[in-house]
Amino acid sequence: MYVIIAGAGKVGWNLARELIAKDREVTLIESNHDRFRVVEQELEHAVQYGDASELWVLERAGIQRADLVIAVTGDDEDNILISQVAKEKYGVQRIVARVNNPRNLTHFKMLNIQPAVSATDLILRLIEHEVPEYGLVQLLALEEEHLEIIELEVVEGSLAVGKQVQEIALPEGSLVISVLRAGRGFVPKPGDTVAAGDQVLLILDPGLENQITALFAPAGAGASA
Amino acid sequence: MFILIVGCGRVGSAVAKSALDAGHEVSVMDIDPLSHIRLDRDQTSTWEDAGGRFTVGTALEVDGLIEAGIEQANVFMAATSGDNTNLVISQIAQRRFNVPRVVVRVADPARAAWYAEQGLQTICPTQVAIEQAEQVLLTP
Secondary structure, three states, rough: OOEEEEEOOOOHHHHHEEEEEEEOOEEEOOOHHHHHHHHHHHHHHHHEOOOOOOOOHHHHHHHHHHOOEEEEEOHHHHHHHHHHHHHOOOOOOOEEEEEHHHHHHHHHHHHHOOOEOOOOOOOHHHHHOOOOOOEEEEEEEEOOOOOOEEEOOOOOOOOOOOHHHHOOOOOOEEEEEEEEEEEEEEEEOOOOOOOOOOOEEEEEEOOOOHHHHHHOOOOOOOOOO | EEEEEOOOOOHHHHHHHHHHHOOEEEEEEEEEEHHHHHOOOOOOOOOOOOOEEEOOOOOOOOOOOOOOOOOOOOOEEEEOHHHHHHHHHHHHHHHHHHOOOEEEEOOOOHHHHHHHHHOOEOOOOHHHHHHHHHHHHHHH
């Protein structure tokens, strides 16, 4: 697999290092000359100097045979352009783009640049993971596939407590895929019983969150995610 | 016509002034409040008194574009100093706000040519300069 990474900041440099350690072929592109010199000391020929939004720079890096392009510069417009050109001009199959300002995420989506990864969003999700009051944690959103995976805590006094998995009146389009109890996870059988304090993972069609939360939270508590 | 120009540099400000003179409604947006001076220079009245609009804002922030009137615009011109910024905001104008006529300034001839093939109306000052220089220098 051949990977081109645009932007040798902290994210790009470390990604390159990790991928090289996994024996991937990597070219990192950096437009700041001082930064390029520093990174070149370590990565040698795996880093090239140039503006990755210029077509000839991408071509020199061999974009025609790239399997994956990762756009992680500090500028969202650059990341959008690099991703768009990689995908639409050079037919690169897989793109990963970094969103620096979460408010720009809509632009990435409108221009079909997926997945677009925002560090702010990731940190926010980690915070939500640590704060049980949120009730529901979105673990993974498969937007193309219209599915998401969420984690919920089974709260004392909720409808699900003491019920077998098959007895929980889950809405059509959702499924319990795993139960985490006392630090261990298992895939439940229809007859397994859910207890208060369990964490359950569900896969569902987006939009069912509130119906599902109502089953696992005490009566009256709504989902806040 | 309502013309929205993002980027109040030499190109943006000059086009804005001639559009206003020609009787159009003109709104200009720039990240730098001081760029407004280009609209007033050599004029008998201020830009606002002459009927122009000016908004300070970052082009990628949709709120700023709306404040500058993108929803009413018949014509949108992206004339900031950044090629990538221009290419992104012109696509936002075209696809998200359905502005009928979008013009984008792109300094890099290669990117200008490719995006022109994709349906954007690009203006490439570099290409114009190259062609003029070739004509002046290479015509016997």
